[in-house]
Amino acid sequence: MDRLMRHLQGTHKLVHRLDVPAGCAGRRGHGVAIIASNACAEFLSVFRIAPDIQCVWIKCRKELFGLNREVLIGAVYTNPQGRLFTVSQVREQFTHLFDELACAAQVTPDLLLCGDFNAKIGSLPEVSDAHYETLVDCPALQTARRCECRDVNVAGRLLVDIAAAYGLVFTTGRVPGDFGQPTVVGYRSDTRPSRRSRPDHVLVSPSLFKCAQKSDICAPILDTTDHGSITVVFRIPDVVPNVDWTPSPEHVCGMGRCASRLSLTWKHERQLAYVEELERNLEMLVQLEAALDAGNIDTACFCLRSWIMQAASEQTVGMYRVQACVFKRTEKHGIKRPVWFDxxxxxxxxxxxxxxxxxxxxxxxxxxxxxxxxxxxxxxxxxxxxxxxxxxxxxxxxxxxxxxxxLRKPRSTHQTPITADGWNLLIF
The missing domain is CATH 1.10.287 (Helix Hairpins)
Incomplete structure (x- = not known):
């Protein structure tokens, strides 16, 4: 994670990451992290850390998606079924996930759940009576999902049941660009044939599903993972009222894990000195033009960012300062138990x-x-x-x-034409 954040310095921030147990660093099946761009990180805060499973809930302010309510984003990893992880253990961790969703649904109905569930859902339908109102606005949910990986396992059935219970919708096979294609494609350097599957999914509430515009499934570029990436693009208003998209000077990252402490502040009275420093640094300008001519977008972005940072950090310009790292702790207040928790x-x-x-x-x-x-x-x-x-x-x-x-129960008493005095005379 530290090596990854060094490459993302200045562009992204680490919102939160789960602590990996001692002796498990670098091994499979451990670790969940949330990384956000600088423009979005200020709208995110850690809401809850699940005690029983690897799950992190992030509260997203309503302005980011242009909705009327806040959005809770859950990042999850569940262990796969195998020799060391039995079916009963798989059911237990999905029971914990069910409880986590019950707590989250009490806070806001707008949910986004994503991660590696190791769940193969095939073409199992998640639409139930809980999707009744959604079917009116999205009649396409009545049709079956597009599916290239038709394998189904126990975790897949449990995940589909959870989606049916809470009215969530899979983006798998429903959002344009996602045809249910596999995300586990094997390592690039491995010449042995690998069995492809789709254990990674994104589940959204109906309000977010209506905003989903497209999805991209990309194969792994580096040889560090055998999983591809899933990208879901949401359609939001072009101009969201009361939102300042300028980055905040505070960092949202863990203590001691700050990626960059350099913060830029524009000073209008020193704009001439800033322009002079930009014009004086011809070396970065040449590198930027060479990267653009070669079509290397990543290198061009790095050169442009370095060009701006170097000019702003000059003593004659003074448009920078070093910030202290701020860690936003989990908000434990406001968590409610589900209504059935008696x-x-x-x-x-x-x-x-x-x-x-x-x-x-x-x-x-x-x-x-x-x-x-x-x-x-x-x-x-x-x-x-x-x-x-x-x-x-x-x-x-x-x-x-x-x-x-x-179907209504019959009434136990009925009115009769005989008066009360008549009944008394008849009985006595």
Whole structure:
């Protein structure tokens, strides 16, 4: 990560990265990081770090997407099923992901979930009753997704169920440019044939799906990964009101992991000195023109940035200053439990935490944890079934009111033409 940020110095900022356990640095299956450009980093802040899975939630201010609500972006990595990671463990980590989405959905309905889920979804449909309103605006969701990788595994089925429960939409096979093509294509230097698959996905809420313009799937350029990249472009208003796109002097990165501390500040009274320094530095100008003639965009961008930075950092110009690194901590306030998290769930959770804190036996802690997970899973399933039933009855009442009337329970009391005095005379 440090080597990567050195190449992105001055253009991007590290919003947050998960700490890799000791002895796992450089190994597969560890680490999630969020990197943002300087223009967007000031709109992002760390919202929540999942305690049970590798998941980071980033709160995005509503001005960035031009929406009326804030957006929560979740970056996730889930371990693949294998000899050392059983099916039950796969189900457990997706249960944790379900709980994380339940907490996020209580904050805002506008969600974006992305990452390497190691989930092969094939052509499984995610559209359910939760997408009823979305189908009105996006009737194309009724058709099957485009799919080049038709493999399906347990993680894929679980991820599709989560999308169906929370009304999320896969960009895989739906957004222009994404035909469900594989993202795992193997290493460039590996001559052995590799099995291609699509374990990486982006899931968005209906409001963001309507803004999705296109998607690009690019093969890995370097030999450092066997995964390709997924790029999703969103269509936002050209002029967003009340937004200042000038970079803030503060950095949004971890302590001790600051990429660049040099901040430029324009001073109108020193513009002549700044122009003179630009004209004096002919070497960078020649390199910039050579890069443009060769069509090397990356080198040209680097030369232009260096040309500006060197001129602004001259003592006669003085349009720069060194900033202190600012770390925006996780916002723990405002996190709400889902509506189905009742007193029984709280009791199970409290018993498990007390067992861990008091140092009870490992098997006792594992038993209490299993009881807690069973309770939360049962309550979440019942809440979802109740929601599905309510949606079904609502649709039935609007479209078939006569059939809906037959499903209503009969009344236990009915009015009769006999008066109360008549009943008393008859009985007594």
């Amino acid at each position: 007193d029984q769930c709280r009791l199970k959770r409290r018993l498990f935490i007390q067992a861990v804190q008091s140092g009870q036996a490992v098997h006792a802690c594992q038993f209490l944890k299993k009881q807690y997970k069973k309770q939360t899973t049962r309550r979440a399933r019942r809440a979802y079934e109740k929601y599905q039933k309510a949606v079904f009855l609502d649709r039935l009442k609007r479209h078939r009111p006569n059939i809906h009337e037959l």
